[in-house]
Amino acid sequence: MFRSALLCAGLALAGYASAAWLTHDFQVWTAEGARRLEVALRPVAAPDVQVDGPGIVKQPLAGLLADGRSVTVLDFVYTRCQTVCLTLGGVMQQMQAALRQDGAMTRAAPVRLLSISFDGSHDDPPVLQRYAARLNADASLWRFVRMPEARDTQRLLDAFEVVVVPDGRGDYEHNAALLIVDPQGRLVRVFDYSEQQLALDYARHLAGQP
Secondary structure (H helix, E strand, O other): OHHHHHHHHHHHHHHHHHHHHHOOOOOOOOHHHHHHHHHHHOOEEOOOOEEEEOOEEEEEHHHHHOOOOOEEEEEEEOOOOOOHHHHHHHHHHHHHHHHHHHHHHOOOOOEEEEEEEOOOOOOOHHHHHHHHHHOOOOOOOEEEEEOOOHHHHHHHHHHHOOOEEEOOOOOEEEOOEEEEEOOOOEEEEEEEHHHHHHHHHHHHHHOOOO
């Protein structure tokens, strides 16, 4: 009887310890929550991948992001998407409108928007240009890029822990979020796309805007 009680207590303690470790002392309970906490605790530098896009010659993504001044809000999309990417596009449009108003009110370090296509073989610069036009994107605030090389696409997705799964019919299942990159080109926060105001306020704060 006593041995059974000790065994049960040991199992319960082991289960508690495992749960605490897996959930960062019970701060998170989902993989996405864990990802957000990990990024907040340990910012992730943009990997050495090449991008191009409308008005953007092929160059390292890190150089595009790390200008030492601008904070970037970025998302991952593909132009043929008819579901969550449309919602993300609407969110970015609203952010663009807010940033236009910011520009008229302050000279503080800017916040920029960047949409990255993970469907690089299809979403070449002309396709991205047409996509940007449909969204009324202002190139001074909102840019679009893709990785021409599939291996670079996968490296970036892995580094930023973006899940993209082909559905076998030319479309993808993928997680949708707003990622904040600091002026040094490091991913520092991840927000759900429904938290657009929180994401924008954090980006403004990071950029030194009131």
